[in-house]
Amino acid sequence: MKFNKIKYIAFLTLSLLIISCSDDSDTTIQIETDFSGTFVQKDQMGRPAVNTVFVSSSSKDEFNTTIPSQQSAMFQSMFQTNLTALSPAFANSEDKNALGQDAAAFTGLLATDVLNVSLDGTTTFFDGTNVLTGRALADDVITVELLLIFGGEDFTENPSLSDDNVSANDKPFLTSFPYLASPW
Amino acid sequence: MKKTKILTATLLVAIIGLITVAADHIDAPAVSGTKADITDFYAFQGEDTNNIAFVANVQGLLAPSATSTASFDENVMVEFNIDTNNDNVEDLVIQAISRDGKMYFFGPYAPSSTGLNSTINKNAIKSEVSITPYGSSAIVANQNGMKFFAGPRDDPFFMDFAQYGEIIGGNASGFNNPGSDTFAGSNVMSIVVEVPKSQIGTSGTINTWVEAKTKQ
Numbered sequence: 001m002k003f004n005k006i007k008y009i010a011f012l013t014l015s016l017l018i019i020s021c022s023d024d025s026d027t028t029i030q031i032e033t034d035f036s037g038t039f040v041q042k043d044q045m046g047r048p049a050v051n052t053v054f055v056s057s058s059s060k061d062e063f064n065t066t067i068p069s070q071q072s073a074m075f076q077s078m079f080q081t082n083l084t085a086l087s088p089a090f091a092n093s094e095d096k097n098a099l100g101q102d103a104a105a106f107t108g109l110l111a112t113d114v115l116n117v118s119l120d121g122t123t124t125f126f127d128g129t130n131v132l133t134g135r136a137l138a139d140d141v142i143t144v145e146l147l148l149i150f151g152g153e154d155f156t157e158n159p160s161l162s163d164d165n166v167s168a169n170d171k172p173f174l175t176s177f178p179y180l181a182s183p184w
Numbered sequence: 185m186k187k188t189k190i191l192t193a194t195l196l197v198a199i200i201g202l203i204t205v206a207a208d209h210i211d212a213p214a215v216s217g218t219k220a221d222i223t224d225f226y227a228f229q230g231e232d233t234n235n236i237a238f239v240a241n242v243q244g245l246l247a248p249s250a251t252s253t254a255s256f257d258e259n260v261m262v263e264f265n266i267d268t269n270n271d272n273v274e275d276l277v278i279q280a281i282s283r284d285g286k287m288y289f290f291g292p293y294a295p296s297s298t299g300l301n302s303t304i305n306k307n308a309i310k311s312e313v314s315i316t317p318y319g320s321s322a323i324v325a326n327q328n329g330m331k332f333f334a335g336p337r338d339d340p341f342f343m344d345f346a347q348y349g350e351i352i353g354g355n356a357s358g359f360n361n362p363g364s365d366t367f368a369g370s371n372v373m374s375i376v377v378e379v380p381k382s383q384i385g386t387s388g389t390i391n392t393w394v395e396a397k398t399k400q
Contacts, residue, residue, distance in 0.1 A: 033283050035290075035304040039261040039397035042220040046393035048207040048341075060212035067299050068393060069272040112272055114391040115227055117236060119381045123228040133389070136228040137239070141207070142343045160358020161351070164344040170368035171338045176231050177378055178322050178333035180239065180340050183371040184248045 041065050046113035048125075048141045053086075053149075054079040054110060063113075072111045079107035089152040097148045098155050099131065106148065137173045137180065142166075207341050209244040219243055219257035220396040223372050224341050227392050230378045235331075238264050238278070238379070240394045241372040244339060251336045251371045252318040256282035259399040262375055263302055266292065266384050267391040274298050276384060280334070280375050287334035287375065288312045292383050302397055331378040339372045 043064050045051070055063045056078060066074055080103050084090045090103045097106055116132045117123060123134025126144045135141065143163050150158040171181035209223040210216040223244035230237045240262050246254050261281045265274035278291040279302070293308035313325035316335030325332045344363030350356040384390060 033288070035281065035283075035288070035306055037303070038400045039263075039302045039304075040400050041300040041302075041395050041397050042218070042260075043208075043212070043215040043222045043396040044393055045208040045211075045222045045225045046391075048224065051208060051211045061214040064212050064215065065300060067273070068267075068391075071272075114267065114272055114393045115225060117227045117390050117392050119236070119385055119387050119390060121229070123236070134228045134236075135226045137226055137340045140342075163361075164347065164359045165361040165363035166342050166344045166365045169338070169340055169342045170365050173340065177237070177324055177331045178337070178374070178376040179237060180337040180374055180376065182322070183246075183251050183318060183336040183338055184369050 044068075044113070046115045047110065048135070049145055050110055050113045053145070054082050054107070056082065068112050068114050071113055072108065076104075076108055076111040079111045080104055083107055083149065087149045087158075089150050089157045096153050098151060098153060099148065100153075138168065140167050207343075209341070215396070219255075219373075220260045220398050222262075222394060222396050223339065225392075225394040226340070232378075234382070235378045235380055236384065238377045238392070238394075239340075240264065240280075240375045241337075241339065241341075242375075242396065243373045244341075244370070245367070246336070246339075246371040246373070248369070248371065254318070254336060254371075254373055256287065256315065256334065256373060257398075258282050261302065261304070261397045261399070263395045263397055264291075264377065265393050265395060268385045270389070270391065272391055277302070278377055278379070279304055280377070282315060282334070286312050286314055287332065289330075289332055289377065292379060302395075329380055329383070331376075333374065333376040335374065336371050337374040339367045339370050341367050343367065 051060055051063050063075060084103050089095060096102050115135055118133035122130045123136060124130050125135045125139040125141045146162045147155050150162040173179055173181060207224045210221060215221040219242060222242055224241040226239040228237055243254060261279055264278040266276040267273060268275045275294060276292040277295050278289060280287055280289050289311040290304055290308040293305060309328050311327040311330060311332055313332040313334055314323050316323045318336050322333055342365045344359060345366035347356060347359050347363060
């Protein structure tokens with residue numbers, strides 16, 4: 001009986017050894033790339049310069065961590081206050097930009113910081129005809145924004161503030177992917 | 185009168201902190217100077233007009249001397265968000281994260297949850313491209329009907345930010361003509377993805393934005 005028990009244990013041990021041996025030899029060593037974990041939002045961006053220009057200093061981090069669907073409710077009034085304080089072109093309540101938007105309408109659009117992109121054709125921030133259908137690399141977005149902020153109803157107000165006179169990149173863009181110029 | 189108006193405007197500009205910078209470069213204290221600082225976001229129709237190209241740039245104002253040692257942070261996920269039904273909530277995401285010299289891409293796919301916290305669904309469409317080293321020609325991967333690039337590029341942003349600073353500081357009443365591009369000669373770390381329109385909607389307008397998320 002006791003002998004049988006020992007034999008049994010010995011057999012079991014041997015079996016386990018064999019199993020683990022064969023296990024070792026069959027397994028190719030494969031380290032799977034680890035993509036686990038939770039990633040927490042630090043920065044976000046839709047349209048250029050929105051956080052920089054329209055969000056008060058103390059609220060910039062908060063704006064970056066507010067989801068777009070809640071941004072208008074939380075920030076539109078701050079945007080409007082800052083816009084009317086910033087631009088003489090919005091000094092009077094009836095003032096509008098060249099898109100026909102008053103301060104409330106303009107900041108209502110900008111406070112939800114997403115980039116609208118057309119799937120049907122020209123994609124540009126503004127090209128004189130198409131408005132907010134995307135953002136191409138060559139778009140002079142700062143001048144467009146300065147014009148909408150300072151340029152008044154017909155883009156003629158505050159001319160010294162409404163164009164930075166830098167209208168193109170310092171290197172030409174590529175016509176093919178990846179489109180951006182090689183680094184300096 | 186006009187001068188006073190301009191002076192008032194410039195002072196107010198300074199007060200609300202316009203001095204910070206440009207498109208989204210160093211826009212907020214929590215991200216400035218970190219590898220999670222988004223500098224710019226672009227979305228445009230590709231050379232193949234059936235496609236949309238998305239560009240996310242991080243780590244702005246890299247001097248050429250700093251670019252050779254610049255790298256993506258493996259703890260920072262860059263997430264392209266796509267809203268296809270105009271409620272400003274993401275319906276699809278494309279997630280990019282670097283591992284050991286490669287940039288991995290997941291999506292476009294519908295995330296199990298939306299908002300500030302993200303996880304990576306390893307079962308989503310997965311693509312990868314080797315990160316182009318500084319000084320090498322661009323390495324492009326064609327996978328799953330999409331194109332991918334990751335690596336240093338010239339900063340495509342342009343603006344006379346220096347003169348803006350002068351205006352804000354009360355040292356100038358307006359921009360110069362011609363202006364001077366403050367971002368000339370500087371680089372960024374770029375992620376570029378080109379996706380068939382059929383994978384992100386078919387027609388109409390989508391809303392898009394980019395997020396930098398750090399591993400908890």
